[in-house]
Structures are given as structure tokens and as C-alpha cells.
Amino acid sequence: MSDTDNTEDRPDMGDRHEPRFDEPTGQYTTGHSWDGIEELNTPMPRWWLGIFYASIVIALIYALLMPSIPLINSHYKGLLGHSDRKAVALDMVNMRTGRAQFSDKLTGVDLENIMGDPELFRFAMAAGKSAFGDNCATCHGAGGQGFKGYPNLNDDIWIWGGTFEEIRHTLEVGVRASHDDTQFNLMQAYGRDGLLTRDEIKDLTEYLLAFTDRSENPDAVARGKSLFAENCVSCHGAEATGDQSQGAPNLTDLDWLYGGERADILETLNNGRQGVMPNWNERLSPDTITALAVYVHALGGGEPSNPVE
Ligand code: HEC
Ligand code: HEC
CATH class of the missing domain: 1.10.760.10 (Cytochrome c-like domain)
Structure with a gap:
């Protein structure tokens, strides 16, 4: 039993006595014992303490440099004056000017010039792929694989031609579409119209x-x-x-x-058959059409501009 006064009211505190040196572990005890079981006063490992103090120091430095402490009407801006909002706005401006640059470059160029500029080519492929998903996948399939009546754009079999220029032309004027110069040809209803028996x-x-x-x-x-x-x-x-x-x-x-x-x-x-491919010149900008032509041409079956070499 304890020799201090109030331990009878707090039996879970165990007994108290002077800390003593524990031979087998080489450490001091805390001075508590519960039914003869004593608690060792094991210090925190050094590495743990090191990280603990270091994180306090880092937190203080960070709070000093970055916007951190809320004030009544505003907040402490930090020594660096960093602002996520400003950073995003700047990124957007950079992206828009970058895009406009690429878009201008894409208007009216030929494939060779695009291929010769890897960055422009990458931009055209990305823009073409996303425009394809938005405008073309409904008829030609997400990967351009086609369906009955809607040609596969992955293979090297072309109805209207598979060079970059021919593909771009097909996109611009369409097939049996509303463009004045649309590509047109009639596969007649030979049976229904009594042209053949x-x-x-x-x-x-x-x-x-x-x-x-x-x-x-x-x-x-x-x-x-x-x-x-x-x-x-x-x-x-x-x-x-x-x-x-x-x-x-x-x-x-x-x-x-x-x-x-x-x-x-x-x-x-x-x-007969009358497949209709819309003309895109009214709905898509010239640079988007060029990007789409680059993308379709690269799907797998694009033909070189100049097959006789
Ligand atoms: C409303 C359905 C429809 C949509 C949408 C459509 N196409 Fe077509 N496309 C067709 C059909 C049908 C043909 C085949 C025309 C024919 O019979 O000659 C075709 C033909 C083509 C051809 C010519 C293939 C060849 O073998 O010569 C290309 C290239 C093409 N489409 C690309 C696109 C791209 C790129 C888009 C998106 C901007 C697109 N198409 C959107 C229906 C569509
Ligand atoms: C005036 C030009 C023209 C003539 C003449 C013509 N065709 Fe066609 N034919 C086409 C066109 C264009 C297509 C593609 C239609 C489309 O893309 O919607 C086609 C498509 C076809 C197809 C479908 C091909 C496929 O891949 O599914 C067959 C089969 C066909 N023609 C057979 C004939 C036969 C047989 C004759 C003769 C009796 C004939 N055509 C005469 C223009 C013609």
C-alpha cells in the first residue's frame, strides 16, 4: 500500500515511490508500480525526437514564407507573396497564348510542315483526338473502327483517298453533303428503279x-x-x-x-447506297479540321502525299 495520503481514492494510480535504477534494462523507472509491476522511463528514440523538432521548425518557416495566418479582413500574405489563384490565372494565360500560337500555325499548313515540328504534331494529335471524340465517334466509332455504312478509318482502304490532303478535303466538303463542292457520286438502285432485271x-x-x-x-x-x-x-x-x-x-x-x-x-x-458524310467547314475551324486530318491520317492507314517516288 501507498504511504502518500490520497492514493486510496485513486487506486488506479498504483503505488508511488522514488524512481530507481533498473539493472537488467539499464534504465530508470518512473516511480509507479501496479501490483509490483513497475514502469520504465524509456526516453523517445533520438531519430523520432529529431523529426519532431525538425517538423516544428519547418512548419514555422513555412508559415512565415507562405500565406498562413487568418486576419480579421484578410490573411497574412507570407514573405514570398505566393497565391494559388494568381498561379492558375497565369497558367491559363500561358495555355491560351500557346494554343493560339499552335492553332495559327495549323491553319493551311501541309502535313510535311506539321511532321517536321514535333511539338506542333503532338498538339495536332491531341486536338484531333479530342475533336474526333466530340464530332466523329458517333458515326465512325471511338477508335475510328467504323460500322456498316460508316467506313473504318484505321485501315489503309480509302473510298475518297487517304493522303493528308484528301482526308482534309473530305472533312471540309463532306460526301453527299450540303457543301457546294461536296464529293458526290451515285450508286443507283438498279433493281428498284428497273435498270437491271x-x-x-x-x-x-x-x-x-x-x-x-x-x-x-x-x-x-x-x-x-x-x-x-x-x-x-x-x-x-x-x-x-x-x-x-x-x-x-x-x-x-x-x-x-x-x-x-x-x-x-x-x-x-x-x-442503291448513298452514304452521307457531313461537311465540317461550317461547324469546325480550319485548324481543328487540320488537326482532325492529322489524327485520322495517323490512325494507321494514312497514305503518303506523294505515293510515286
Ligand atoms: C453522320 C455520320 C458521320 C459523322 C458524324 C462523320 N462521318 Fe465521316 N463518314 C460518314 C460516312 C457515311 C462516310 C462514307 C461516305 C461514303 O459513302 O463515301 C464517311 C467518310 C469519311 C471519310 C472518308 C473515308 C474514305 O475511305 O475515304 C473520312 C476521312 C471521314 N469520314 C472522317 C470523319 C471525321 C474526321 C469526322 C468527324 C469530324 C466524321 N467523319 C464524322 C459518316 C460520318
Ligand atoms: C455512277 C457511278 C457508279 C456506277 C455506275 C456503279 N456504282 Fe457501285 N458504287 C458507286 C459508289 C459511289 C458507291 C459507294 C456508295 C456509298 O459510299 O454510299 C458504290 C458502291 C457499290 C457497292 C457497295 C460496296 C461496299 O463496299 O459495300 C457495290 C457492291 C457496288 N457499288 C456494285 C456496283 C455494280 C455491280 C455496278 C454496276 C451494275 C455499280 N456498282 C455501278 C458508284 C457507282
């Missing part, structure tokens, strides 16, 4: 399927071949490989805008 359309379909070894009717293929020569070569070419200057697709490969199964081709020949 049902049998002729079947023969033409067999002829087209034969390019990819999918027809088992050589007689129909032969008849289709001469029908094609009479009716289709002016746009699709003598070899049916298409003509980009007229927007007439290649019909000999496995890449089809409207589907390449027998039923799809019959549908195309019966009812």
Missing part, C-alpha cells in the same frame, strides 16, 4: 463474289462479267478495283462498306 442482279452478285472465291456458278459469273463491263466500269473501273477520284469502292477485296455477303450485295444493287 432480278436475274442480271443475281449474275452481277455472283461475279463480285467470285473475286474472293465465293461463287459456285461459273456461268452466272461469266454473264455477270459482261454485265459489269456494260454498267459498272465507268465508276468501279475495268478491274472492279474502284476509283477514289469518284468515291467508288474497290469491289474485289474482303473489305465491304455495306457488307459483302450475298444478301448484302443483292441489297446494295437493288436499293
Whole structure:
């Protein structure tokens, strides 16, 4: 039991006596003991104390340099006079002037000049990608992969041409769109409008399927071949490989805008096709159109401006 007066009221304080040196641990006790269990007076580790005092010093210095202490109408501004608001405003100004510089540079330039300036190219790609998400992804897919009737822009198969200039032109005037100089060509409804008979359309379909070894009717293929020569070569070419200057697709490969199964081709020949690509010259600025052309050209299938070298 304790020899001090008030310990009976506070039994949880344990017994008190003079701190003593504890041999096995080499430290002093605090002078408390609970049922004979004593508490050692272990000092804080030095490293902990060091960090503790250092953070107090750093906090004081920081409070002195930076805006820190609230005053009645305002706040202590700090010796450095730093302001997050000012910093953000400055960043915005810098960004806008930087953007305007790039945008001016993009207007009317050719791809070579953009490629020759890595910073400008990076800016065009970023601006093009974001404009693509906003304006084009609904029809062409988020990655430009396309859907039935909406061409894939990732591959190297182009209806109207895949050079940078041709892509930029397609964006500006559109296809079957409202621009005065829009790119236009008619794939007629040969069946519906009675231009060809049902049998002729079947023969033409067999002829087209034969390019990819999918027809088992050589007689129909032969008849289709001469029908094609009479009716289709002016746009699709003598070899049916298409003509980009007229927007007439290649019909000999496995890449089809409207589907390449027998039923799809019959549908195309019966009812015609009139894909509409809007003209963007009224909705987007020239530099955005250029950035989009850079982006689409770089998606994977862009052709060099000058393929004959
Ligand atoms: C309303 C749907 C629609 C939107 C939106 C649209 N396109 Fe198109 N785009 C088409 C269609 C349909 C065609 C195919 C036209 C044809 O049949 O010749 C096409 C064709 C193209 C072509 C030509 C492809 C080739 O093979 O020659 C390019 C390039 C193109 N689009 C890029 C874009 C870009 C970039 C945007 C966004 C600014 C965009 N398109 C927005 C529907 C759309
Ligand atoms: C006056 C030009 C013109 C003539 C003639 C023409 N076509 Fe087309 N054809 C086109 C155009 C342009 C397209 C693309 C339509 C589009 O993009 O919406 C097309 C598309 C097609 C397609 C769809 C291709 C695909 O990828 O899905 C087929 C199939 C086709 N034509 C077959 C024929 C056949 C067979 C004939 C002859 C009977 C013919 N065309 C005559 C211009 C023509």
C-alpha cells in the first residue's frame, strides 16, 4: 500500500515511490508500480525526437514564407507573396497564348510542315483526338473502327483517298453533303428503279463474289462479267478495283462498306447506297479540321502525299 495520503481514492494510480535504477534494462523507472509491476522511463528514440523538432521548425518557416495566418479582413500574405489563384490565372494565360500560337500555325499548313515540328504534331494529335471524340465517334466509332455504312478509318482502304490532303478535303466538303463542292457520286438502285432485271442482279452478285472465291456458278459469273463491263466500269473501273477520284469502292477485296455477303450485295444493287458524310467547314475551324486530318491520317492507314517516288 501507498504511504502518500490520497492514493486510496485513486487506486488506479498504483503505488508511488522514488524512481530507481533498473539493472537488467539499464534504465530508470518512473516511480509507479501496479501490483509490483513497475514502469520504465524509456526516453523517445533520438531519430523520432529529431523529426519532431525538425517538423516544428519547418512548419514555422513555412508559415512565415507562405500565406498562413487568418486576419480579421484578410490573411497574412507570407514573405514570398505566393497565391494559388494568381498561379492558375497565369497558367491559363500561358495555355491560351500557346494554343493560339499552335492553332495559327495549323491553319493551311501541309502535313510535311506539321511532321517536321514535333511539338506542333503532338498538339495536332491531341486536338484531333479530342475533336474526333466530340464530332466523329458517333458515326465512325471511338477508335475510328467504323460500322456498316460508316467506313473504318484505321485501315489503309480509302473510298475518297487517304493522303493528308484528301482526308482534309473530305472533312471540309463532306460526301453527299450540303457543301457546294461536296464529293458526290451515285450508286443507283438498279433493281428498284428497273435498270437491271432480278436475274442480271443475281449474275452481277455472283461475279463480285467470285473475286474472293465465293461463287459456285461459273456461268452466272461469266454473264455477270459482261454485265459489269456494260454498267459498272465507268465508276468501279475495268478491274472492279474502284476509283477514289469518284468515291467508288474497290469491289474485289474482303473489305465491304455495306457488307459483302450475298444478301448484302443483292441489297446494295437493288436499293442503291448513298452514304452521307457531313461537311465540317461550317461547324469546325480550319485548324481543328487540320488537326482532325492529322489524327485520322495517323490512325494507321494514312497514305503518303506523294505515293510515286
Ligand atoms: C453522320 C455520320 C458521320 C459523322 C458524324 C462523320 N462521318 Fe465521316 N463518314 C460518314 C460516312 C457515311 C462516310 C462514307 C461516305 C461514303 O459513302 O463515301 C464517311 C467518310 C469519311 C471519310 C472518308 C473515308 C474514305 O475511305 O475515304 C473520312 C476521312 C471521314 N469520314 C472522317 C470523319 C471525321 C474526321 C469526322 C468527324 C469530324 C466524321 N467523319 C464524322 C459518316 C460520318
Ligand atoms: C455512277 C457511278 C457508279 C456506277 C455506275 C456503279 N456504282 Fe457501285 N458504287 C458507286 C459508289 C459511289 C458507291 C459507294 C456508295 C456509298 O459510299 O454510299 C458504290 C458502291 C457499290 C457497292 C457497295 C460496296 C461496299 O463496299 O459495300 C457495290 C457492291 C457496288 N457499288 C456494285 C456496283 C455494280 C455491280 C455496278 C454496276 C451494275 C455499280 N456498282 C455501278 C458508284 C457507282
